[in-house]
Amino acid sequence: MRDANGFDEFYRDTSARMLRYGYALTGDLAEAQDVVQEAYTRAWRRWARVSGHPAPEAWLRLTVARLSTDRWRRLSGWRAAVRRAGPPEPVGPPSEDAVVVTAALRRLPAPLRQAVALHYLFDLPVADIAAETGAPVGTVTSRLHRGRTELAAILAPARTPEVHDVE
Structure with missing residues (x-):
């Protein structure tokens, strides 16, 4: 069984730092929020193992870093496709x-x-x-x-x- 109180305390103690860290890695607040939320979701699913880790916050930082890198790679592919396709046609005003x-x-x-x-x-x-x-x-x-x-x-x-x- 998961230790909900332990996770809640861990979240309260680390969430502000993790969001700043995620923002530093992604450069975008919305992306940082998404990455950090996903990292905490993964930590909650594996809380029995993560809470027993010698450095749970380090585990979470590593997860945030990996998720940020994955998003960056996906965006890099998207940017390359946009460069190949060229800029979109200008959109005129509504009729x-x-x-x-x-x-x-x-x-x-x-x-x-x-x-x-x-x-x-x-x-x-x-x-x-x-x-x-x-x-x-x-x-x-x-x-x-x-x-x-x-x-x-x-x-x-x-x-x-x-x-x-x-x-």
Whole structure:
């Protein structure tokens, strides 16, 4: 059985140092957090052995260093592939229609916006949306209908009087 209290104490005593060490190795806080978290996960899984190690913190430092090196190697391969492929094409600004539709979607209540986005942006059928959101199928159908209706009202151009409308 694992000694949870012993591990907790070990974590409290070493976590700040390990994060600084991970940051020094990776140069990126998010990467350091990921590497250190993985190292502590491995230590917890092997806590009976690690806690009996003559220097548990050294074991953890070695694990952090190896994980950092593995990530660096993976990133090096990715960087080489990007260099071979060249820089990505510049992305232009969003179209006027995209800006208008996005602004209209933001005006919808969250449940309607979610249903519309899942259905029209991800092409999910109603049953899948119901399963993902936890809402009944009828509710999803209603949200889609209401969402389309509200979007149509928001997106409809302001009616300007035509020449034949004026008497």
